[in-house]
Amino acid sequence: MKWILFDKDGTIIYFDCSWMKIGLKLVDDFMETYEHSIEDKSAAYAHLGVVDGEILPGTIMASGALDEMVQAFCDIANQDVTDWAQRRSQTLVDNRVPENVLVEGITESLETLQQQGYKLGIVTSDSKKGVEQFLEVTDFAHFFDVVISTEANAVEKPNPEVLNPLFEQYDVAPEDVAIVGDTANDIQTGVNAKLGLKVAVMTGVGLKDEFTKADYIVETANDIVSILDK
Structure with missing residues (x-):
């Protein structure tokens, strides 16, 4: 592996x-706006x-991509x-107040990976504004060589085109890239992009039985260090 891509929410931070x-x-705004078209609100809430x-x-609302919710x-x-x-959705995202609680030990793990010569990146469904706020609060900008965020109408995970900024900027083969994330969409992104390593973590919203396509299922993103050491 040459590159390690991390999801942000649920992976680097809780x-x-x-x-x-x-x-x-x-969901509440949707139910109110389209109440005359919704036959059974209770069933609609449950479906979401x-x-x-x-x-x-x-x-769907926990770990689905925006297009699945829509x-x-x-x-x-x-x-x-x-x-x-x-x-x-974009209005709510633009006005949210983020909560950034780091997974214990992640700073040291990122430092170790960087010292070992790996290139690091973030690929997140958060907006550019949200990622910039995260990097400022955590002072993590120096760790990451590429940061991929999601704006309105842009492709999202698990569409492999979400990784185009990496492959267009750097000469790296997909098999030399690992992805670490907390949802099935993160892992499916690795599958669709033919990445060399897919690691699922249990610090987010994903359920263990959803990670059937992961190469490893681990407790936290810190475990990527020992996996790569193997």
Whole structure:
């Protein structure tokens, strides 16, 4: 391996609860905006993974990509709500207050990987604004050679094109790249892009039985150090 790509939320930091707040707000706004088109609100909430005011792990709203959420909204409303959902989601993301709680030991692990000569990157569904805030608060910018964020209407994980900024900027083969993340979408990105190593971590919203395509399932991103040492 030459490159290690990390997801951010749920991998480098513990899953940011502000994302759950955004998800709940988006669902509530959807239910209110399209209430006349929704036949059964309780069933709609359950389908999206919202039960008793909480988002359940492994559901669409917990770990699905935005396009999966939008498609679910369209199905529930029996109409195309794509424009509304994308605009409302972006507004909520732009106005969120992030929570950055580092996974214990991650600073030392990043330092070790960097000293060992690995190139490091971030590939996240967060916006550029959110990533910049994270890098400023943590003072982690010096660790990462490439940072890939997701803006409105851009491709998202697990579409392999999300990694184009890496492959267009650097001469590296996919088999020399590892990806570390907390959701099935992170792992599927590695599959779709034919990356050489896919490592799932249990510090986020993903469930262990979702990681059938991972090469390793570990407790935290720190374990990538010992995996590479093998």
